[in-house]
Amino acid sequence: MKTRTMISLDEKFKALGAENAPGQEGRQETGDLSSLMRGEKMEGIPVDFSHGDVDAFPPTPGSFEAFKDGFETGGKQAYTEYRGAVQIREGLAERLGAFTGKAISADKELIITPGTQGALFLALGATVTSGTKVAVVEPDYFANRKLVKFFGGEVVPVPLHYQGAPSEYGPDLNQLEAAFESGTEVLVFSTPNNPTGLVYKGSSIQAISKLAAKHNVSVIVDQLYSRMLYSGEVYTHLRSCEIQPENLITIMGPSKTESLSGFRLGAAFGTSGLIDRMERLQAIVSLRAAGYNQKVLETWFAEPSGWMEKRIREHEAIRDALLEIFRAAGLPCATPQAGSYLFPQLPPLDIDPHTFIRLLRYQAAVTLTPGTEFAPGCGDSIRLNFSQDHAAALAAAGRIVKMVNRYRK
């Protein structure tokens, strides 16, 4: 016996399917994969490319000690304002302001959140309601589309060019403008882009900022990976553009490059009216980012000298080696300019890509995320988070190539 609400919620939650989401693979029904197997199981260290390996790249030095300090601070640190402890916000506002090229008011323009996922949820909750048209770049982080739908908004897809000539890379600005002209009120996107690792060019960012200002579009820009910028690349922060939209939220967090995901910390900064809404929403969502954990943010943008450079160098070496392996096997793959995501394209296979991905896990001990999580049209691509042990990642990439060859059409 189902009530009206239950039926309508069944529908709503269908759009939130999480069984292919990174980290949830353990909950999948594997079915009878062995009957589909070509060849034997492959030997090798299992690699889970669905997220970074914080054992291979451990948390920032001093992060645990900062937590301990928070715990020992006691009640004051356990019960912070919903937007986060004021002292921590003050230091953070200064460092994030310096990084992104524009000052941030610790009192009014910054909120500490439970991870960047938390920041994204609050930012979309503060800007999207029933019927709001939201421009969503494709491919992009899978939660963007789900969040828009959850809040009752309508997804207006805008393609990202990331194949072919690098000079053409970037969001389709004509389609973006067309979307803005036909009632789109919000734009959400990530740069570096998840899943391709593409960094939006300065000219794209300037254009987006101007168009959003002109059409009064609220912009949410997810810059989660902007610190891990590879040699020779340039990063442009939207919030430092001269012409800016009235409503702009920038999202960052220390879960990736800094390997602090186990602490669930993030930050959003920008338009004070939106930050205020985000805090009101946080108050009913989970009150605050865990109080003791917030203290760990004092280590953020304050790492030991040389630490970040080394981390970037190590990731760049893995990136280059993987690109070589995939390209040698004929799998097209854009060069990630920042971050640790790689998005190779598979050749036509005899089995559908979702089954291939399950077989990869079952037969080759490699876990990765299907392209469909990032755009409906990306079913022939796979996303890897290559923040992994160098040797294990390369061996696993070799197994992926072998598997591709076994199941190739």
Place this chain on the structure above:
Amino acid sequence: MKTRTMISLDEKFKALGAENAPGQEGRQETGDLSSLMRGEKMEGIPVDFSHGDVDAFPPTPGSFEAFKDGFETGGKQAYTEYRGAVQIREGLAERLGAFTGKAISADKELIITPGTQGALFLALGATVTSGTKVAVVEPDYFANRKLVKFFGGEVVPVPLHYQGAPSEYGPDLNQLEAAFESGTEVLVFSTPNNPTGLVYKGSSIQAISKLAAKHNVSVIVDQLYSRMLYSGEVYTHLRSCEIQPENLITIMGPSKTESLSGFRLGAAFGTSGLIDRMERLQAIVSLRAAGYNQKVLETWFAEPSGWMEKRIREHEAIRDALLEIFRAAGLPCATPQAGSYLFPQLPPLDIDPHTFIRLLRYQAAVTLTPGTEFAPGCGDSIRLNFSQDHAAALAAAGRIVKMVNRYRK
């Protein structure tokens, strides 16, 4: 220049006003309170009754060590399933099942959440959508009403009797049935009740369970404080009733009695279909309760022998002393049967209660929460969380009484 969405969201977020919420007092504009002051400022140790003092009642022994263990476990603990690490759920399901009188499937019927607030958000998100009628007890936890409105539901108030003869205490079952008969699909309530400390009688719980089953109403019961049960009191778990609603979620967490709020941990258990929805929602809200923190749940319902009894005894002593002070001053106050909330009623004052509460903070160094947070009609009551240093709490209660006398009509 505001868009359609911004105007509609302004309206939506107005209902989420958090400036009187516990812990947010520091963000209030105090205005010119000194001109309203009668008499001088009062001396004394500041007491913040808006939440428990985890310095006076420190976190469970071993909680920090459990966190450390989680951190040292590394990647496996940083990236758990969205519903929480399986090993931790297994232990927890067993202990929570034993406590609430009915077995819980660790795989299907339990989710670990960022605090009980997180559990409540997910549970209402899984059951309430646009137009859903939700029975909300008044007074009850302030977020209940806000959450219903946020998800687009309609609040159907059901009064709780907590004044007068204790034999009459409890929810108004006639009004509850009337609400169920006229299309209410969800009921949310807390027992022990926040803010009064009232424990629902076994007969009330049985009646609620039966009525909900009969009318196909989903029930969310917040049992946050059910462990801190005072001498002679009996607690009935709805989930152990013989006749039960098809959809039932029970919420608990270690933030209060166990003083683990700084870790942001909670749990929800019950109907697997709802737990599944809650996990899907959690995946876009903040992924998971902080991974390392989850490990702290291994200390929950596993405290050293005698620890809980002592904690209850100490709170009972504070409760009794505060009741004596308030009653001697003529402030009616129901006896809390569990938990650490007290909800005294103020006599008529020359100033409005919100101003009185701001003056209390400014003039008498006492922070507490206005009754309007719990029900629109409770403006003449104040809520205290008396999990405080014993002597400081008594002295602060003395200052409240003095302040009442200064501003009495």
